Amino acid sequence: MxxxxxxxxxxxxxxxxxxxxxxxxxxxxxxxxxxxxxxxxxxxxxxxxxxxxxxxxxxxxxxxxxxxxxxxxxxxxxxxxxxxxxxxxxxxxxxxxxxxxxxxxxxxxxxxxxxxxxxxxxxxxxxDEGHASTEYFFVKCGFRFEKIFTDDILYVEALQNYVTIFTTKGKFMTLLTLKQVEQNLDDRQFIRVHKSYVVSMPRIAAIENNEIFIEGSRIPISRQYRDNVMERVVNSRLWKK
Missing domain, CATH: 3.40.50.2300 (Response regulator)
Structure with a gap:
């Protein structure tokens, strides 16, 4: 090629x-x-x-x-x-x-x-031919390019010039900003909860006080984003009986 x-x-x-x-x-x-x-x-x-x-x-x-x-x-x-x-x-x-x-x-x-x-x-x-609905993107991790399926993402954490993408398959650190990762995510499924965190709404197990629980991890909700987070939670069909 x-x-x-x-x-x-x-x-x-x-x-x-x-x-x-x-x-x-x-x-x-x-x-x-x-x-x-x-x-x-x-x-x-x-x-x-x-x-x-x-x-x-x-x-x-x-x-x-x-x-x-x-x-x-x-x-x-x-x-x-x-x-x-x-x-x-x-x-x-x-x-x-x-x-x-x-x-x-x-x-x-x-x-x-x-x-x-x-x-x-x-x-x-x-x-992936014939599976157009499957969404993914690639990130560079060291000398490898890892394929990340958005449905596998639990949450994304920013740290200085890097982000770590936590997924059901493991975690992947890459030299990107949180904003750059957000551009690859559907805002109907993902939400910013803190200046350093984006989480997958369907993966949220519980919210208590100012923390989100996702598969054993605790993610802080900052005051800046709390109202928007709670509005999304209340209006989400996933939370309605």
Whole structure:
């Protein structure tokens, strides 16, 4: 399975270096190059792209701002001379972060990670064909991409730059914000109960004072969210006799 790639960088030598690396990897094919993110959008309108090599410091708009404001992008590997953006880049769910000058060994490790993720998505799509109502998303946990079914989620806890997703199958820690996880959840099923917690309404076993009980865990309800939580509880058909 080949990955179609695009290179977006305002430095001609940097584009040439990455293009040479792409040509040396048998599962990569180069479909386009550009000097700024606007050219990438034009390319995506006309050409299928699986993987983008994206610089940060570019004219018109830098790579980080572009990732923040653009949705439905292919997989992205950042290529930059600035290591200080690494944490922010990973929070935007990039596949990898390569600091220039980029060695081929480091490049090859990054594109193999992208290939593995692409194959994982393809297998998941094939196995779930005919089950469109099954909702799930992938999260990156270390070097693995874990498939999370939303019906399996008990609750989600935020801690600094990470979240832990507690499910019936186990718990999964990933470098995301709670807000990013919420975007993958149906707000008819999930509810924010605290600045650090989102819970599954059907999984709530009991509520006592300012605590929610879910399979042996106690989740706090903050004053800010309590009224909304109790209104949802009272109006939920799950709580009516």
């Amino acid at each position: 080949n990955l179609t790639t695009a290179i977006i960088d305002d430095e001609p030598l940097a584009r040439e270096c990455i293009a040479n690396y792409v040509n040396d990897v048998d599962f990569l094919s180069l479909t386009g190059v550009g000097s700024n993110p606007v050219e990438l959008l034009q390319l995506l309108d006309s050409t299928p792209v699986d993987l983008v090599f994206l610089d940060i410091q570019m004219p018109l708009i830098n790579g980080i701002d572009f990732l923040k404001t653009t949705r439905d992008l292919p997989m992205v590997i950042i290529t930059t001379a600035y290591p200080s953006y690494a944490l922010e880049g990973f929070q935007l769910d990039v596949m990898d972060y390569l600091v220039k000058p980029i060695t081929f060994d480091r490049f090859f490790k990054a594109v193999n990670k992208a290939k593995d993720y692409h194959q994982l998505q393809a297998r998941a799509s094939a196995s």
